[in-house]
Each structure stands twice: as C-alpha cells, then as structure tokens.
Amino acid sequence: DAKTTQPNSMESNEEEPVHLPCNHSTISGTDYIHWYRQLPSQGPEYVIHGLTSNVNNRMASLAIAEDRKSSTLILHRATLRDAAVYYCILRDLAGGTSYGKLTFGQGTILTVHP
C-alpha cells in the first residue's frame, strides 16, 4: 500500500495562511488523497479529499501536484482552533487493497500562535 510522508511539526501565526505538505511518490492512478485532523482529546475528523484537481471546501483547500506525487493542505487563515495533528492518507476507491488497509503515519503537529 502506498505511503505518505509529512513533516513532524509546523508552526503558524493566527490569521496567517498555513500550507501543510504531504509527499506520496508511490501513489497509484486510483488513489484518492485524504486529509484528516485530530484536535486534542478527540478522534480524527475528515477535512478534505481529492483525486487530481484542486479542491475547496468550507474547512480548507487541497492543492494537488500535476504528477500527483505530492499535495498541500491549505488553511487560508489559521485560527487557534486549527491547532491539531493533520494526517494525509491515500485511499484506493477503485476497490484495491489500499482501500481497506490504511496507513496514517504520525501526521504533522500544527501549532498556531496568537
């Protein structure tokens, strides 16, 4: 199953944009890129996902490289409530083995300074 690589930690100031990178050099053609975040003392929650095109929702934007070997989660204006661990994973929605077996890794710890 394809793996992802993320920086261990990143810092940002409140009200500033945050770009969280994820490398997935062994991504397959049917792998979707998913992002989740885990707030302190909570279970992970879904943020956004995409296949090839950039995606926007109320929480964030997802920018996907043309070769799909990397992606970036963009928080346009970080708030203190965005301080969390962010996970990038791959899910094969064509029904391949990586649909069921998921590897989250350690994620990126985002610290937001007031």
Next chain:
Amino acid sequence: EAQVTQNPRYLITVTGKKLTVTCSQNMNHEYMSWYRQDPGLGLRQIYYSMNVEVTDKGDVPEGYKVSRKEKRNFPLILESPSPNQTSLYFCASSSIEGASRSPLHFGNGTRLTVT
C-alpha cells in the same frame, strides 16, 4: 445524528482478563476499522472490515480479534490483554458506495490501561 459510538470511553483492567470494546455506527456503512494510537507512533490500523463477515488484518493485529456479524457493529476483542496493549483506541467507518463513500467517521476513542 450520524455517529460512531465506542464503549467504554475509559477502561482499566488487569493482564489476562478478556475484554471487548464495542463500536457501533448508525450510518449503514459497509467499511469499519480499528486503530490504536500511541505517543510518537501515530495511528496504526489493527483490523478492518469491508462488510459483514469480511475482516482483514491491518498493520498491528497481534493480540486482537474482531468480528463483524452485523453491519452496524464491529467489536474489538482482547482475549488476554497485556500491558503493551495500553493505548488509545479508535473505531472508524465509511461508506464504499458512490461519491459519498470516502470520508472516514471516527468515534471518540477508548482509553485502555492494562496493569
């Protein structure tokens, strides 16, 4: 309200005493999975189930069992718990049909301590 419910939230037990952590979802999801979270190791998948009576191993299945007799329930069974299974456990579910099949929904976690 759509949710994944884990019970109990906290559990302290002794080595060797069989226990079950329950997971139930009310979204009619086909896919369910269990994870453990330990400091410095992130989320690691224990087992997953693609549908009723279909289960498979994740990355760290040793010492755990699961069953999927009904679509909504996916219990995690520790037949003989050991201290190295002290951890925070999460259950998750998702649909596998159509455009809405991708997001994982997580429970609030079960903190297990084995002494």
